[in-house]
Amino acid sequence: MPTPRETILTALYARLSALPATTLRGEVLPERIPSEGLLILRDGEPGEPEVTLSPLAYHYQHRAEIEAVVQGADRDAAFDTLTVSLGAALVANRTLGGLCDWVEPEAPRPVDLAVAGAASLKAAVIPVVLHFSTADPLG
Template structure:
């Protein structure tokens, strides 16, 4: 049985997969980008939990990352549209069907990805904070 952390990350990946862009999880950047863009979900860091003792619970603010990447003639507008669609998807269900206490995205951070011999890529990293609690840090 998957841990709450894995269940939450898989649910976030499934939500992102409903977007027109291709969505990968933990993969390397492929040689060719899909026309609609690419999203790569990185598991990120759960960080140090706050702990309550009665009942024992570990409260995390897990920081996952979504890399949004586009290529083509109108890269600026395409990246803006892709990032906005990620925000709309997250805002549509901030608890991922009750798996999380709260999900929030931070503003996208631009990333330079030069490519030799091809049209340059436009990319941004979107930090997503997943607030959840679990009874065991390993389970």
């Protein structure tokens, strides 16, 4: 049986996979970026939990990361479209179907990256804070 953390990350990945962009989880950046854009979900860092003792519970603010990448002549507009659709998908279901307490995306910090012999990339890491509680930090 998967842990609450894995269940939540799987639900987040499924949410991202419904977008028109190609979505990967924990993969390296491919050589070619799909025309509709690319999202790569990184599991991120759970951080130090707050602990309550009665009943015992660990309250996490897990910081996952989504790498958003577009390429092409109109990459500014494509990046904007991709991030707006990502934000709308997350805001539409802030609890991922009741699996976590709250999903909180943060603003991207886009950068333009030159690629030798190809169109430049526009990319950003978008932190997503997943608020949830569990009775066991390992299970």
